[in-house]
Amino acid sequence: MSNKLKSGMLSVLILAFVLAGCSSNSKSQSEQPAAAEKPKASTQEPAAPAPVSQELNWIIAAEVPTADSVKSYDRVSSSQIEIFAEGLYKIDGDNKTVPVLATGDPVISEDGLTYTIQLRSGLKWSNGEPLTAKDFVYAWKRLFDPNTAAQQASTYYNIKNAQAINEGKAALDTLGIEAVSDTELKVTLEYPDTYFTSSLTSVNLFPQNEKFVTEKGDAYGSSSENTLGNGPFNLTNWDGTGLTWSFTKNEHYWDKDNIKLDKINIQVVKEVGTGINLYESGAVDVAELSGEYISQYINNPEYVTVSALSASNVELGISSNKFLQNENLRKALSLVVNREELVKNVLIDGSLPLTGIVPKGIAVNPDNGTDFADEAGVLAKTDVEEGKRLWELAKQELGTDKITFELITSDHDAAKKTSQYLQSQFETNLPGLKIEVSNVPTKVRFEKMMSYKFDLALGGWTGDFDPVSYLNLFYSTYEHNHAKYKDETYDALITKIKTEDSVNPQQRWKDLQEAQKLALSKAVVIPLYQGASNYLIKSKVKGVVTHNLGTPLEITRAYIE
CATH class of the missing domain: 3.40.190.10 (Periplasmic binding protein-like II)
Structure with missing residues (x-):
């Protein structure tokens, strides 16, 4: 789902489709001209080939899980919503942001806080009603309305007053979005954001028809x-x-x-x-x-x-399981996972070992162009002997010799294979640990994780071109902080990255790296692989x-x- 959802994130259509064959008319032998005769020009038009059925399976x-763009929080929903709806911008085949409903790039004020966007004229909803800038205003207000309970709302707190509205501290009408006219939209931010135009590709920021949504409730x-x-x-x-x-x-x-x-x-x-x-x-x-x-x-x-720019992880129910509140136990779980073996011998699908929170290909150092993941190095290591040592220490600290965890995963092939591998690694290397695997429909897994009451869950995340979209997963008040992990130092770093650092790229880069190191030093998540x-x-x-x-x-x- 990205922050647009992680992870993401990654997708089936049965189509029977008929190609009508082309037939050519051939003359019988008796109709052929004699060898000495010059063939006569045909007055009959050749038969046109039958049209190909434009039906895709x-x-x-x-x-x-949902077709409501405001409430979408996963890649499966987004992939389908993007077929029947669209927003101001989209990501093209070169991973560049290009206008769709907008006529061009936003006009950005000198202070970087105001974006003015022109919409195409004559836009319509699929029922024929006009689509105007007001439909964006309505959808965005609904996104931040506390009554909507949109799980991705906090991703867009950079929009002026979005957080205050979402927390019930400000009125909807104070949101930093205005329909200047039917075809002109003005957006005001809390602070400059280099990635804001890219975030406008998110399904969460698609327009919605107020009359229709209100009728359906x-x-x-x-x-x-x-x-x-x-x-x-x-x-x-x-x-x-x-x-x-x-x-x-x-x-x-x-x-x-x-x-x-x-x-x-x-x-x-x-x-x-x-x-x-x-x-x-x-x-x-x-x-x-x-x-x-x-x-x-x-x-x-x-x-x-x-x-894919997606991260697959074992997420930890730290808030709901007292054993997982033990740092040595969490570190032991992470250390006994052999990520190389997982991608090369189990998944065998082109995935890469993930040794940090942020996958490779997201962003590069503004000074030297080094990829974020490459610069970070291996932060999630495999060291079975150290894992065993920490496991024994954790059991002593917890006063128990036997622990059972439920591992929740989706019920498709890759998830099943990964869960079986993890079960084997954990139980083989950590004596006294039992893993009960539960393969369930993706929607059920999402619901369980969003209840914040689980032990272990195989999750994933697809962010955008900003590393903070992955690191935000462990910010204390973020909806998708499924562990409900809270660390004041970490929160302060993420807040600084989102605000003060926005005008200082070099410092922002350093703080991003520091935040990732801090989270993994506490083993708040177990990175597994970057998907393909x-x-x-x-x-x-x-x-x-x-x-x-x-x-x-x-x-x-x-x-x-």
């Missing part, structure tokens, strides 16, 4: 009938819990002439082998690969790999855009050749 790996975003979009497609046939749904072309979309697909059929497929069988049979146009399947298909011309996504995509499917950031595959501009 796609699969994803988990159910969608709490049911908004719970099914296709209770959801309204403004993107390339309309969400259809989704009941909120089912494993299949569709998208149909939105005739009111501003750029509909460049949308080639008429329909996208989605199906949830959790088992990699099942997805591959469907792909090989022609029932779907994509299949996700992992493990041994990658080596089997790596030389296939339809193989596609996408390196691997797929088979039918060669007839063109125009799929790959992203390192956010949703790995964007299919809204795809077409069938």
